[in-house]
Amino acid sequence: MANKKMAIIATKGTLDMAYPPFILGSTAAALGYDVQIFFTFYGLQLLRKDLSDVMISPLANPAMPMPIPMPVMVQMLPGMESMATMMMKQKLKKHGVASLEELRDLCLEADVKFIACQMTVDLFEFDKSEFIDNVEYGGAATFLSFAGDTDICLFV
């Protein structure tokens, strides 16, 4: 029997939104799925060798649990984003949640295929040398040739 297939479009480049594609990708691969993730727009940030700029912001994110209630006027102060990111990373670590780097490596080890949107790479004038090596570059048609035949297709 042919393997099941899953395709994910990753469009967000924040710490919280970086997790679902990598968690689902690595898990599906462990379950025997063929997996492809198409990274486009801000999702391209998740392909950088250095993921330390992937952050979370409390701004415009009213559902984010905060240790103390924090007015929006305070959330917008310089340094709040770095602080929120640091606290979130500490929390993830404390709960035994893998880092993004670790999950991404697990995806690659399990042959999850990463496709970077060539159009967005050009649009944002990204330097491909800043991205990890195991990436293919392609467009919507490249993605759809796999996605059209999948059991699960998600937009994150």
Added chain:
Amino acid sequence: MNFDKELNARGLSCPLPIVKTKKSLADMTTGQVLKVISTDTGSVKDMAAFAEQTGNALLSTVEENGEFVFYMQKK
């Protein structure tokens, strides 16, 4: 229960217990049994789902002192 290999997944959260189970099974042979110890409550349902979808047999699930012990037999 007898087992051939043990995986310590204590302290790890989703999806690591599953992904590491898969990796551990990869270098075992058919019929061998992997013992997995996890502290992740979610792994109880996840290990059953993993077994169902991959065809490996989940021989037993036991909770001992807040830890979950799984015996998974490789397909």
